[in-house]
Amino acid sequence: MTRVLVVEDDHQLVRALRINLQARKFEVEEAADGGAALRSIVARKPDVILLDLGLPDMDGVDVIKSVRGWSRVPILVLSARHTSEEKIRALDAGADDYVTKPFSMDELLARLRAATRRQEEPVRSDAPPLITTDDFTIDLVAKKVLRGNRPVRLTPTEWHLLEILTAAPGHLVSQRRLLLEVWGPTYAEHTNYLRVYMAQLRRKLEPDPSRPRYLITEPGMGYRFELSPGPAVPG
Numbered sequence: 662m663t664r665v666l667v668v669e670d671d672h673q674l675v676r677a678l679r680i681n682l683q684a685r686k687f688e689v690e691e692a693a694d695g696g697a698a699l700r701s702i703v704a705r706k707p708d709v710i711l712l713d714l715g716l717p718d719m720d721g722v723d724v725i726k727s728v729r730g731w732s733r734v735p736i737l738v739l740s741a742r743h744t745s746e747e748k749i750r751a752l753d754a755g756a757d758d759y760v761t762k763p764f765s766m767d768e769l770l771a772r773l774r775a776a777t778r779r780q781e782e783p784v785r786s787d788a789p790p791l792i793t794t795d796d797f798t799i800d801l802v803a804k805k806v807l808r809g810n811r812p813v814r815l816t817p818t819e820w821h822l823l824e825i826l827t828a829a830p831g832h833l834v835s836q837r838r839l840l841l842e843v844w845g846p847t848y849a850e851h852t853n854y855l856r857v858y859m860a861q862l863r864r865k866l867e868p869d870p871s872r873p874r875y876l877i878t879e880p881g882m883g884y885r886f887e888l889s890p891g892p893a894v895p896g
């Protein structure tokens with residue numbers, strides 16, 4: 662049974678979520694503020710977290726940052742705030758997805774399923790286990806990235822993107838395929854997601870994120886992972 666932690670101070674919404682989630686066989690935990698959420702995550706180890714950004718005691722983004730210090734549990738953000746800046750802050754901090762209130766329960770459940778599925782997916786077995794470049798090493802089996810001797814932490818969504826791109830070095834992977842595989846059919850047109858996540862991956866992996874050598878954009882088409890990079894090109 663998938664255990665969901667609902668972090669939300671709007672009691673009516675919590676009640677609606679609990680009824681709908683339990684009807685779909687989710688086990689539901691609740692936390693009404695950030696402090697209770699962090700305690701519950703440590704003690705109960707939920708499989709996925711639904712997190713409101715506007716909490717009474719702290720900013721939801723700070724909850725994400727704190728959790729990402731020690732856990733890669735999928736985090737789906739619920740927020741009434743819908744500026745792209747807010748969304749990017751949450752994604753940058755390590756959220757996996759984002760739903761703006763008011764949302765339809767069906768959409769929320771679809772994203773929740775996608776987030777937990779991403780977490781469970783095994784690495785494809787035909788992928789080379791170790792990818793080594795001049796700047797970083799990716800261990801696809803251990804799910805570790807080293808830059809020099811320093812480990813780089815990736816979110817589950819960043820991993821998923823990187824796994825797809827590195828499966829066929831040098832080959833163009835279309836925006837649509839990445840969106841379908843990583844976020845699902847509802848998101849096939851959400852190319853802004855790709856821009857946000859590719860920017861995050863470049864910040865974590867590229868020696869100069871503004872002139873990527875490994876994670877290459879093919880404008881209007883998709884992305885390519887270059888194992889033997891040529892000269893840097895503007896991203």
Ligand code: CA
Binds near residue numbers: 669670671715
């Ligand atoms: Ca709130």
